[in-house]
Amino acid sequence: MMILESLRRQPAHGYALVQHIHQRSNNLLQVEEGSLYPALQRLLKGRLVKAEWGVSATNRRVRTYEITPAGLHHLEAEISSFERMFEGIALVLNPGESTAN
Amino acid sequence: MSWITDLFRRRAIYNDLAEEMRLHLEERAEQLMREGLSRHQAEQAARRAFGNRTVLEERSREVWQWPTLESIWADVRFALRQLRRSPGFTVTAVLTLALAIGANAVVFGMMNALILRPLNVPQAASLYAIEHGSDYGYQSYPDYLDLRDRNRSFQSLAAFTATQAGLDTGKDASRVFGYQTSGNYFDTLGIQPYLGRFFHSSDERGIDSAPYVVLSYAYWHSHFQDDRNAVGRTVQLNKHPFTVVGVAPPEFRGTLLLLSPDFFMPAVNQEQLDGQNFLNARGARGILEVIGHLKPGVSPAQAVDDLNSIGSYLANTYPKIDSLKSYTLARPGLYGDMVGRPARAFLAGLMLLAGLILLAACANLGSLFAARAADRSREVALRLALGSRRIRILRQLLTESVLLSLAGGTLGLVASVVLLHRLSVWQPIPRLPVNVPVSPDVRVYLVALALALASGLLFGIVPVRQLFRANPYEIVKSGASASFGRRLTVRDLLLVLQIAICAVLVTSSIVAVRGLVRSLHSNFGFEPHNAILADTDLKMAGYTGDRVPAMQRRMIEAVETIPGVAQVASANSTPLGGVQVKSAVFKDETRDLRQSNAAASTFLYDVSPNYFQAAGTSLLAGRPFSWRDDGNAPRVAVVNREFAREVFGSSTNGVGGYFRASDGTRIQVVGLVEDGKYMSLTEDPQAAMFFPMLQSPSSQTFLLVRPKGDSSGDPQQLAAAIRIKLRDLDQEIPLETETWIDDLDGAMFPARWATVSLGVLGIMGALVAITGIFGMAAYSVSKRLRELGIRIALGAKPTEVLQAALGRPLKLLAIGSAAGLLLGILATKVLAFIVYQATPRDPFVLAGVVLATLLLGLVATWIPAQRALSADPLVLLRED
Numbered sequence: 001m002m003i004l005e006s007l008r009r010q011p012a013h014g015y016a017l018v019q020h021i022h023q024r025s026n027n028l029l030q031v032e033e034g035s036l037y038p039a040l041q042r043l044l045k046g047r048l049v050k051a052e053w054g055v056s057a058t059n060r061r062v063r064t065y066e067i068t069p070a071g072l073h074h075l076e077a078e079i080s081s082f083e084r085m086f087e088g089i090a091l092v093l094n095p096g097e098s099t100a101n
Numbered sequence: 102m103s104w105i106t107d108l109f110r111r112r113a114i115y116n117d118l119a120e121e122m123r124l125h126l127e128e129r130a131e132q133l134m135r136e137g138l139s140r141h142q143a144e145q146a147a148r149r150a151f152g153n154r155t156v157l158e159e160r161s162r163e164v165w166q167w168p169t170l171e172s173i174w175a176d177v178r179f180a181l182r183q184l185r186r187s188p189g190f191t192v193t194a195v196l197t198l199a200l201a202i203g204a205n206a207v208v209f210g211m212m213n214a215l216i217l218r219p220l221n222v223p224q225a226a227s228l229y230a231i232e233h234g235s236d237y238g239y240q241s242y243p244d245y246l247d248l249r250d251r252n253r254s255f256q257s258l259a260a261f262t263a264t265q266a267g268l269d270t271g272k273d274a275s276r277v278f279g280y281q282t283s284g285n286y287f288d289t290l291g292i293q294p295y296l297g298r299f300f301h302s303s304d305e306r307g308i309d310s311a312p313y314v315v316l317s318y319a320y321w322h323s324h325f326q327d328d329r330n331a332v333g334r335t336v337q338l339n340k341h342p343f344t345v346v347g348v349a350p351p352e353f354r355g356t357l358l359l360l361s362p363d364f365f366m367p368a369v370n371q372e373q374l375d376g377q378n379f380l381n382a383r384g385a386r387g388i389l390e391v392i393g394h395l396k397p398g399v400s401p402a403q404a405v406d407d408l409n410s411i412g413s414y415l416a417n418t419y420p421k422i423d424s425l426k427s428y429t430l431a432r433p434g435l436y437g438d439m440v441g442r443p444a445r446a447f448l449a450g451l452m453l454l455a456g457l458i459l460l461a462a463c464a465n466l467g468s469l470f471a472a473r474a475a476d477r478s479r480e481v482a483l484r485l486a487l488g489s490r491r492i493r494i495l496r497q498l499l500t501e502s503v504l505l506s507l508a509g510g511t512l513g514l515v516a517s518v519v520l521l522h523r524l525s526v527w528q529p530i531p532r533l534p535v536n537v538p539v540s541p542d543v544r545v546y547l548v549a550l551a552l553a554l555a556s557g558l559l560f561g562i563v564p565v566r567q568l569f570r571a572n573p574y575e576i577v578k579s580g581a582s583a584s585f586g587r588r589l590t591v592r593d594l595l596l597v598l599q600i601a602i603c604a605v606l607v608t609s610s611i612v613a614v615r616g617l618v619r620s621l622h623s624n625f626g627f628e629p630h631n632a633i634l635a636d637t638d639l640k641m642a643g644y645t646g647d648r649v650p651a652m653q654r655r656m657i658e659a660v661e662t663i664p665g666v667a668q669v670a671s672a673n674s675t676p677l678g679g680v681q682v683k684s685a686v687f688k689d690e691t692r693d694l695r696q697s698n699a700a701a702s703t704f705l706y707d708v709s710p711n712y713f714q715a716a717g718t719s720l721l722a723g724r725p726f727s728w729r730d731d732g733n734a735p736r737v738a739v740v741n742r743e744f745a746r747e748v749f750g751s752s753t754n755g756v757g758g759y760f761r762a763s764d765g766t767r768i769q770v771v772g773l774v775e776d777g778k779y780m781s782l783t784e785d786p787q788a789a790m791f792f793p794m795l796q797s798p799s800s801q802t803f804l805l806v807r808p809k810g811d812s813s814g815d816p817q818q819l820a821a822a823i824r825i826k827l828r829d830l831d832q833e834i835p836l837e838t839e840t841w842i843d844d845l846d847g848a849m850f851p852a853r854w855a856t857v858s859l860g861v862l863g864i865m866g867a868l869v870a871i872t873g874i875f876g877m878a879a880y881s882v883s884k885r886l887r888e889l890g891i892r893i894a895l896g897a898k899p900t901e902v903l904q905a906a907l908g909r910p911l912k913l914l915a916i917g918s919a920a921g922l923l924l925g926i927l928a929t930k931v932l933a934f935i936v937y938q939a940t941p942r943d944p945f946v947l948a949g950v951v952l953a954t955l956l957l958g959l960v961a962t963w964i965p966a967q968r969a970l971s972a973d974p975l976v977l978l979r980e981d
């Protein structure tokens with residue numbers, strides 16, 4: 001989901017994605033950089049992203065991933081369900097606030 | 102179907118992935134280097150941050166894999182390991198299946214070639230043969246012309262008949278086999294020549310107007326060495342010049358499946374070959390097979406109506422000759438329904454038996470599998486307990502059985518293909534170009550594959566119920582052997598079923614073999630042993646008219662001078678030989694000589710005076726012929742008892758009585774001989790009559806030579822002496838010699854074929870039974886080895902041990918064979934149609950079957966029994 005969200009903002013290659021997620025999460029999410037790739041392959045197989053070899057701004061040969069329409073759709077569905085879940089969790093954790101609302 | 106393209110793109114995807122990861126590491130390392138680390142440190146740090154690259158790559162790849170396929174492959178590997186661990190079981194199973202599937206493939210191959218596959222001509226589906234009445238269904242030439250010109254249902258009608266001739270190409274005269282056909286034969290069939298041209302209806306301009314011959318590809322290939330200049334050459338057929346106009350294509354082997362001709366010639370020229378003319382003889386039925394394509398849109402039923410209306414026209418126009426019989430359509434290729442129907446019935450029977458063998462093999466393997474599964478119930482229970490899905494376990498079991506069946510099927514198919522190819526080149530009847538073109542095709546392979554898969558699933562499914570019924574908890578706790586072998590299981594039922602099936606096969610094969618042996622020693626009405634036949638056709642050497650009987654007499658007298666020869670006689674054909682002539686006869690008082698008034702339909706032989714003595718046919722009353730019974734003397738005949746019964750009403754008198762031949766000639770009976778077999782070994786008593794050859798000459802000559810004494814000298818030597826004597830008389834006579842026994846091969850052919858097939862199936866059935874009982878007994882012994890060891894330790898006698906170990910398999914064997922014997926006796930009633938005197942109510946057969954099953958039991962339980970007896974209690978008790 002995070003990958004799709006990042007790609008929605010702009011197409012990127014693997015390394016850039018890692019950096020992006022790293023920065024955006026304020027270094028909170030410490031995962032192995034390589035674990036990105038199985039996830040990317042799943043997205044590729046599900047036709048949620050597409051990949052193309054090209055040259056980056058720093059003049060490196062990179063494989064750039066781009067979100068597809070299906071990916072966008074999927075992302076929106078995921079986000080809304082995630083938000084619902086998050087809302088639910090929040091309600092359970094803070095019952096007082098919910099009654100106040 | 103994106104996964105298919107994924108499957109092929111996988112390698113590219115993997116390469117992309119590896120490259121991408123490498124670049125990622127490089128970029129991270131460079132970044133770190135910019136931050137001030139050394140190259141070495143930077144690379145290490147990059148790898149640390151990335152994680153285990155191999156594992157990650159593996160996991161990324163898994164995304165693309167097809168989990169079902171990969172796990173099936175794992176199943177296959179596991180199954181192979183399992184099978185390797187028990188080579189005895191594997192080999193038994195594969196061989197059993199190979200036998201069973203091979204048998205099915207062979208029988209199906211024959212059925213495919215003879216029944217399912219049409220003749221090799223264009224649009225074979227709409228090609229029909231016309232049958233007339235119930236006899237042979239063949240037509241006379243004038244009737245054929247009427248059918249051809251008056252019908253409105255066929256595109257065109259062609260006619261053909263098989264013939265033999267002496268063919269002289271300038272180098273050697275040899276006897277060849279061919280078709281006399283109507284001019285439109287090739288055009289009707291839609292065949293194009295390989296070389297030169299074919300003859301057409303436009304070539305027919307009356308009798309002897311078309312002296313053309315078309316060679317078959319095979320004959321051209323073997324006798325003209327593929328010489329393209331053969332076309333246009335003149336060859337001699339029975340001393341008459343014919344021009345070779347063309348060569349037929351290699352794939353066209355005539356319109357009879359079993360007889361492939363060497364040449365084709367126009368029927369209008371048949372008199373030159375046959376010496377007599379059938380073109381105007383409307384009554385000479387039973388000569389031409391008439392075939393043709395139905396017009397588009399005409400149904401077979403409409404065609405039959407059309408033909409029958411022509412039939413009633415013919416019966417009205419020629420009341421003396423054509424009696425009203427209904428027309429039917431038949432598949433061409435097997436002499437219409439005459440040979441076709443019994444052949445179909447026989448092959449269907451064989452197919453059924455082969456199917457039974459396969460079923461027995463499946464039952465057999467099913468019970469072995471069930472036994473193995475019982476051994477593995479602990480493993481299965483454990484897997485179930487650990488949460489494995491049943492479908493997963495089922496798939497694994499079926500993988501194992503299907504693997505086995507595919508291996509067996511492949512082996513069986515290879516063997517059957519070899520066998521079928523050998524059958525294809527086999528020439529079962531000497532002197533006639535008979536062979537059975539049964540080369541397998543794709544259909545045979547597909548059927549074998551389907552059978553293998555089906556049987557694999559069938560016997561693999563047997564143990565499933567037993568496995569899934571099991572309660573994992575109980576089994577894991579107490580082990581698998583707790584409840585073995587106390588009550589009747591599916592396994593036992595399968596074994597009984599299988600033994601019953603095998604007993605049916607053994608019974609029928611013993612009945613068939615017994616019938617054949619008996620038929621070889623039965624009374625034929627003549628004595629073929631020791632006698633030698635020399636046969637020729639004098640018209641092939643140019644003899645006609647009065648020169649024929651004169652030459653025959655000289656030949657007899659010449660051979661009589663050979664030392665060691667007792668009697669010599671001549672006949673136009675021999676009983677049970679290749680060709681039999683039948684004729685209608687009438688009572689003396691009959692004036693209206695139409696077919697329906699005939700007193701009998703009788704076999705007819707033209708023989709020389711010494712015939713009955715030389716043939717060993719006993720004369721019951723009256724006198725034999727003499728040389729004085731010639732053209733100037735009153736017509737006389739010798740008849741058999743059946744003839745006397747049918748024409749004179751009693752099988753003992755008749756000598757001195759008169760009857761009329763089919764042309765009305767009044768003939769006196771001067772002798773009475775015993776009945777015999779004339780057409781086939783299984784026929785009912787048939788009427789037969791003999792004419793003196795001087796009164797009824799024929800150029801077909803079978804010299805019958807009986808040596809002195811019982812079996813004096815070498816038949817080959819005598820045959821050589823006969824050939825020398827006859828060559829001295831005339832160089833040009835094509836001559837063949839053989840013992841009379843060998844000549845009977847043709848008549849024996851169906852019975853032999855049936856016996857060999859049934860014998861082979863019987864042996865296979867027995868083998869399957871052995872493996873079944875062996876498997877069961879061996880398993881039961883190995884399961885109870887510990888118990889047996891304790892029994893031995895406690896002082897049980899060997900007989901008691903054996904009874905404990907093998908009593909059950911033997912009991913099942915007894916039940917199964919009793920059931921099978923009963924069924925087999927019922928089944929052999931069917932056999933009686935093919936095999937001479939096949940009767941199951943024969944003490945020999947009953948004893949044979951009982952003995953065979955006893956032997957089977959003994960063989961199959963021998964090794965397990967040895968193992969049970971040698972059980973060493975000490976070793977066994979120490980084991981666990």
